Amino acid sequence: MEIERKFLVTGEYKSLASKSYRIAQGYLSSSPGRTVRIRTKGDKGYITIKGKSNESGLSRYEWEKEIPHNEAQELLALCDPGIINKTRYEIIFENQTYEVDEFYGKNEGLTIAELELESETTSFSKPAWLGDEVTGDKRYYNVQLSIKPFKHW
Numbered sequence: 339m340e341i342e343r344k345f346l347v348t349g350e351y352k353s354l355a356s357k358s359y360r361i362a363q364g365y366l367s368s369s370p371g372r373t374v375r376i377r378t379k380g381d382k383g384y385i386t387i388k389g390k391s392n393e394s395g396l397s398r399y400e401w402e403k404e405i406p407h408n409e410a411q412e413l414l415a416l417c418d419p420g421i422i423n424k425t426r427y428e429i430i431f432e433n434q435t436y437e438v439d440e441f442y443g444k445n446e447g448l449t450i451a452e453l454e455l456e457s458e459t460t461s462f463s464k465p466a467w468l469g470d471e472v473t474g475d476k477r478y479y480n481v482q483l484s485i486k487p488f489k490h491w
Contacts, residue, residue, distance in 0.1 A: 340388070340400035341458055344478055347449040349467030351438050355427035361439075364417025368481045375481070376413040379426070383410025395474025396458045420444075420484035432463045444487030450478060 352358075363377040371390040377383070383406055389399035405413075414421060422445065427438040434453060441448045451468055472478045477491070 339397055340454065341397045341456070341460075342452050342454045343396065343462070343471060343473045344475075345451045345453075345464075345471050345473075346469035347438055347451050347467055348469035351429060351451075351465075351467045352427060354429045354431075354465075354467075355438070356430055357428040358425055361424050361426050362414060362421055363480065363484075364414050364421040365481055365484055366413070366417055368418060368485065373481050376410055376417055378407060378410045378414065381407055383407040383413075385410070385413070391474070394458070395476075418484065420487070422480055422484050429465075431465045434462055436465070436468075441483070441488065444489045445483050446489065448483070448488040 359380040361377060361379050363375055365373055365375055367374040373388045375384075375386040375388065377386065382404060384402055385405055386400065386402040388401075391398040423442045424439045424445070425442075427440070429436045429438060429451075436451045436453050438449060438451045441450075450472070453462060455462065476482050477486070
């Protein structure tokens with residue numbers, strides 16, 4: 339089960355990152371109740387299946403498996419149009435890891451932070467560079483950004 343909160347990013351964060359890497363991802367299936375994502379992250383490849391989000395948008399089933407990078411690249415070529423390209427920055431703030439995605443291409447100008455939690459009621463501290471929460475706003479789901487990019491809003 340994946341439980342995460344999403345936020346827009348409004349301040350400086352890059353200097354706080356402990357890691358960063360490029361990500362390319364596409365979707366073999368983008369039906370609302372089931373998405374199948376292919377991702378390259380640095381020199382690794384992944385296939386991920388996600389179920390439908392609950393009403394709050396906080397939780398959903400997620401299954402992920404690492405696959406060889408070259409196979410992930412081959413599968414990306416089979417994905418629906420709208421491959422997402424971004425750099426992910428990992429930032430540790432008060433013992434919690436925020437993943438900050440800076441998007442490129444048709445999603446240029448969008449930066450989103452995600453925080454995975456143990457439960458929907460887990461408390462957390464918000465760093466000063468976090469903006470408005472967009473958890474549950476489907477426009478900010480990566481699958482939706484591949485279909486209707488940020489530049490077309």
